[in-house]
Structure formats: C-alpha cells, structure tokens
Amino acid sequence: MTRRPPWYSNPGAALERRQRLIKIPGANVADQGIPDVFLDGYARILADASATGRRLTRDELESRRVVGERAAEAGHGLRALVGAHLDATRRHWPAAAVSPDSVLAAAAQAVDAFAEGYERAQRLAVRQEEAARREFIDDLLYGRSDLGQLAERAERFGLRLSFEHAVAVAQGTVAYxxxxxxxxEVERALNGRFADRSILVTTKDGRLVCIAPGDQDEVLAFFAKQAYAATDGGQVAIGRAQPGPGGVVQSYEEALNALDLAGRLELDAPVLRAADLLVYPVLTRDRQAMADLVHSVLGPMREARGGAQPLLDTLTAYFDAGCVAAEAARRLSLSVRALTYRLERIRHLTGADPSDPVHRYTLQTAVIGARLLDWPAADF
Structure with a gap:
C-alpha cells in the first residue's frame, strides 16, 4: 500500500501547510505600497475558478492583463506586485476550493496574465521612449526644431545645450x-568610464555618433578609440566644439564633411579632426574657381598616352610622399627612373615643374581640387 504523508488525511493541516509555503513574511499590500485597486477582482476570480477546478476564462485573463498594464503605468515594481498577489492568495484562500492545487493553479494563471499585461505596458513604454529619443536625435542633428524647445528636450537625455558641444562620427564597412x-559596446565602454558626464551615444544614417561637452576632448578621443575597435578599423571624424543648441548641428556637419573629404582625398588616418582640415573647405568654397584652376593647370595632361589619370596619380603620390621620388615610386610600384620620366612628362605638358617650389604650390592645389571634384572622371 502506498504510504501517505502524515497531513494527507487532514484537509486543515494540508491547507495550513500550503499557506505556509506561499506566505511571504511582511508582504502585505500596505507594507509594499501597492494600492488595492490592482487586486480588484482577484479574490473573486480565485474563488470561482478553484470551486470547480476550471481554468480561467478569456475575459478573466484579459481583465488581469488590463490591471497589469495599469500597474506598470503607475510605476509599481513587478516584484512587489507579485508579492501582493501571493499575500492576497493567502488572505483570501477560498474555503470552497476543490483542492489546494486548484487554488494554486488559478492563482498561477491570474498572476501570469497580470505579469503579461505588465510586460506589455513596459514594452510599449520602451518603444515610445525609443521613438521620442530618435525624434529628438533627428531634430538635434538636423536642426529642425525650435532651439528653445530643443534645449528643454535635451535635458531629458542628459544634455545641456546652453554649453559648447562637439560631435564625433564613426563609420565602418557596414551600417549600424x-x-x-x-x-x-561603445556606449557601455563610455558609460563605464565617464558615467558622470553629459554624453549621448547614438546612431544616424548607419554611423555611430557621440555628442559630448566641448571642453571634454578626452571623451571624444576615447569614443574614437572604442569605435575604431568596434567597427573593425572604421574611421572617426571629430567636429570642432560649437556653442548653443545649433552648435551640435554645426559640429556634426563638420564631422560628416571630414569623412567625405577623407573619402575623396583617400585619407586613411583612423581619426580625423575637422580643425586640421579647414583648408579644404576654403579651397572648395568657390567651386567654379577651383574647376578653372584644375582645367587650366592639369587639363593638358589629357593629351598624354593613357589619359590624365596615371599622371594625376603620380602627382598625388609624389606630394603625399613629401616630394621624395624614391618613396613616391615605391607607393606606385614603379622604378625611380619611371617616376622621374612621368614627372618630366608632366612638366612638358603643363609647363609646371613639380620639383620647383614656385610651381609646386599651384600644382598641389590643382591636384587637391581634382580629387575633390573627381577630375578627370567628372567632366566640367
């Protein structure tokens, strides 16, 4: 014969034991600050379901989900709410229950539905918060919102736009x-080291973006290091610190322009600073004048065999190598003799000698303009 536990034949003892198992010391509703409204209907559902041992109906489950949503919106913690339900189960244990198991089964279904509603409200709140954050970032980086309102919204995300801010932008081989x-990973690293700073890390158009106070260059330098590693050798550009709400937009655009220049000029430095590249916007400010310079100085190279591109590459390598012929030849995989021949050919076609300091500045400026204007591929 199967041996029964000592409390099996005594329903009162069984009930008392079950209650001891679910009782949480000090877990009454008042102690946890949980209003009774979030337990409305729970005792009735518990009594009705456990009286027959049935499962909760669809309407009963949905009613608990709705209450769970309201509790989440009110800001109560899920742990305290579950504790309140367990305490209510103990206090309102149905006397007419089929068995203790039927009570616990009904309680489990009710609490599970309550938690589902709670989590549903939390997910909605997270989505709304993410949407608000994305809208703020778009307005901040595009300057589309009223600056006064933008400054007020910025405080919610830890930024004080009345001060100077600088922006760093990192791009890799893929969009993020x-x-x-x-x-x-980058955000975790920054928060771990600069938790007390007003920093915002986000993404925009597939790039990583960091906004930091303008007087804290160490933050952006650290961001550049972390972003370089996280993007497997991507490139980072740092704009200059600019004041006021509109300063973020200016610094952001400077960083983007620096990345664009790097692509056009084939600058492979891992970190670019807009302050170091100011000469290039100056050169391209009058696009027509630059186009005229390129056409008049380098245009005759189109007559060379193979076109102007090989000779333009030669000048680019020569200037990038500090006008050292041997280094330029190595970069082009040419012999020094072949490089010297090309330089002589350039002098003959353009009338400008790359080795002459007087001619060198004009040629180098024209070469920079050609790279910025995508000449000779682009016809202008």
Whole structure:
C-alpha cells in the first residue's frame, strides 16, 4: 500500500501547510505600497475558478492583463506586485476550493496574465521612449526644431545645450543601428568610464555618433578609440566644439564633411579632426574657381598616352610622399627612373615643374581640387 504523508488525511493541516509555503513574511499590500485597486477582482476570480477546478476564462485573463498594464503605468515594481498577489492568495484562500492545487493553479494563471499585461505596458513604454529619443536625435542633428524647445528636450537625455558641444562620427564597412553590438559596446565602454558626464551615444544614417561637452576632448578621443575597435578599423571624424543648441548641428556637419573629404582625398588616418582640415573647405568654397584652376593647370595632361589619370596619380603620390621620388615610386610600384620620366612628362605638358617650389604650390592645389571634384572622371 502506498504510504501517505502524515497531513494527507487532514484537509486543515494540508491547507495550513500550503499557506505556509506561499506566505511571504511582511508582504502585505500596505507594507509594499501597492494600492488595492490592482487586486480588484482577484479574490473573486480565485474563488470561482478553484470551486470547480476550471481554468480561467478569456475575459478573466484579459481583465488581469488590463490591471497589469495599469500597474506598470503607475510605476509599481513587478516584484512587489507579485508579492501582493501571493499575500492576497493567502488572505483570501477560498474555503470552497476543490483542492489546494486548484487554488494554486488559478492563482498561477491570474498572476501570469497580470505579469503579461505588465510586460506589455513596459514594452510599449520602451518603444515610445525609443521613438521620442530618435525624434529628438533627428531634430538635434538636423536642426529642425525650435532651439528653445530643443534645449528643454535635451535635458531629458542628459544634455545641456546652453554649453559648447562637439560631435564625433564613426563609420565602418557596414551600417549600424542602435540595437547592434557595435554601438552598444561603445556606449557601455563610455558609460563605464565617464558615467558622470553629459554624453549621448547614438546612431544616424548607419554611423555611430557621440555628442559630448566641448571642453571634454578626452571623451571624444576615447569614443574614437572604442569605435575604431568596434567597427573593425572604421574611421572617426571629430567636429570642432560649437556653442548653443545649433552648435551640435554645426559640429556634426563638420564631422560628416571630414569623412567625405577623407573619402575623396583617400585619407586613411583612423581619426580625423575637422580643425586640421579647414583648408579644404576654403579651397572648395568657390567651386567654379577651383574647376578653372584644375582645367587650366592639369587639363593638358589629357593629351598624354593613357589619359590624365596615371599622371594625376603620380602627382598625388609624389606630394603625399613629401616630394621624395624614391618613396613616391615605391607607393606606385614603379622604378625611380619611371617616376622621374612621368614627372618630366608632366612638366612638358603643363609647363609646371613639380620639383620647383614656385610651381609646386599651384600644382598641389590643382591636384587637391581634382580629387575633390573627381577630375578627370567628372567632366566640367
């Protein structure tokens, strides 16, 4: 014969034991600050379901989900709410229950539905917060909102736009979203080291973006280091510190322009500072004048065999190598003799000698203009 536990034949003892198992010392509703409204209907559902041992109806489950949503919106913690339900189960244990198991089964279904509603409200709140954050970032980086309102919204995200801010932008070989590993790793590293600073890390158009106070260059330098590693050798550009709400837009655009210049000029430095590249916007400010310079100085190279591109590459390598012929030849995989021949050919076609300091500045400026204007591929 199967041996029964000592409390099996005594329903009162069984009930008392069950209650001891679910009782949480000090877990009454008042102690946890949980209003009774979030337990409305729970005792009735518990009594009705446990009286027959049935499962909760669809309407009963939905009613608990709705209450769970309201509790989440009110800001109560889920742990305290579950404790309140367990305490209510103990206090309102149905006397007419089929068995203790039927009470616990009904309680489990009710609490599970309550938690589902709570989590549903939390997910909605997170989505709304993410949407508000994305809208703020778009307005901040595009300057589309009223600056006064933008400054007020910025405080919610830890920025004080009345001060100077600088922006760093990192791009890799792939596009990044905020939920990707790379931006999350960078943000964790920054928060771990500069938790007390007013920093915002986000993504925009597939790039990583960091906004930091303008007087804290160490933050952006650290961001550049972390972003370089997270993007597997991507490139980072840092704009100059600019004042006021509109300063973020200016610094952001400077960083983007620096990345664009790097692509056009084939600058491979891992970190670019807009302050070091100011000469290039000056050179391209009058596009027509630059186009005229390129056409008049370098245009005759189109007559060379193979076109102007090989000779333009030669000048680019020569100037990038500090006008050292041997180094330029190595970069082009040419012999020094072949390089010297090309330089002589350039002098003959253009009338400008690359080795002459007087001619060198004009040629180098024209070469920079050609790279910025994508000449000779682009016809102008």
């Amino acid at each position: 979203d905020e939920g990707d590993d790379a931006p999350r």
